[in-house]
Amino acid sequence: MNHYEIAVVVGSLRRDSFNRKLASAIVKLAPPEFSFRQLQIGDLPLYNQDDDANQAPSVKRLKTEIAAAQGLLFVTAEYNRSIPGVLKNAIDHASRPYGQSAWAGKPAGVLGVSVGAIGTAVAQQHLRNVLAYLDVPTLGQPEAFIQVKEGLFDQAGDIGAESRKFLQDWMDRYVTWVKKHSV
Numbered sequence: 001m002n003h004y005e006i007a008v009v010v011g012s013l014r015r016d017s018f019n020r021k022l023a024s025a026i027v028k029l030a031p032p033e034f035s036f037r038q039l040q041i042g043d044l045p046l047y048n049q050d051d052d053a054n055q056a057p058s059v060k061r062l063k064t065e066i067a068a069a070q071g072l073l074f075v076t077a078e079y080n081r082s083i084p085g086v087l088k089n090a091i092d093h094a095s096r097p098y099g100q101s102a103w104a105g106k107p108a109g110v111l112g113v114s115v116g117a118i119g120t121a122v123a124q125q126h127l128r129n130v131l132a133y134l135d136v137p138t139l140g141q142p143e144a145f146i147q148v149k150e151g152l153f154d155q156a157g158d159i160g161a162e163s164r165k166f167l168q169d170w171m172d173r174y175v176t177w178v179k180k181h182s183v
Helices: 018-029 049-054 057-068 085-094 121-133 161-181
Strands: 004-011 034-038 071-076 108-114 145-147
Touching: 004 018, 004 057, 004 085, 004 161, 018 034, 018 071, 018 108, 018 161, 057 085, 071 121, 071 161, 085 121, 108 121, 108 161
Parallel strands: 004 034, 004 071, 071 108, 108 145
Antiparallel strands: none
């Protein structure tokens, strides 16, 4: 049986982030041959092309962790109808210098949760546009625009019973996607 290591990128730095909570809970729905590691992106300097030839240690670490993964899972907040700056900064760093993107070819899933009725729909669409340019095959269906409400998480912080079937179906499709597209 193959083992799949998945790099998880949470597009929020907030300590009590709903998206971090979702990232930690949804991975428990994956089969045992999948392991997940949340990548640290909060310590990255602001992207500056002048630094491409001498990337910071935190940038090198990020690129190494992405390169070691067989897949990607993005769980992002939505800020002002787009992706958070910290996420875009991480994406830019790991895609540079031009022609040396750590993201290319890695199969990805995109999720997000917010208190708003449309979840993170617009941020997810913007993220998908960026990932398409970076040659990241991204699971198209099912989309998951999740609203924080009673029953999303149980008392232990796991996916609640009311949300489990939908998110289990999403995870099953994601697992199939990664297995199909990982090199």
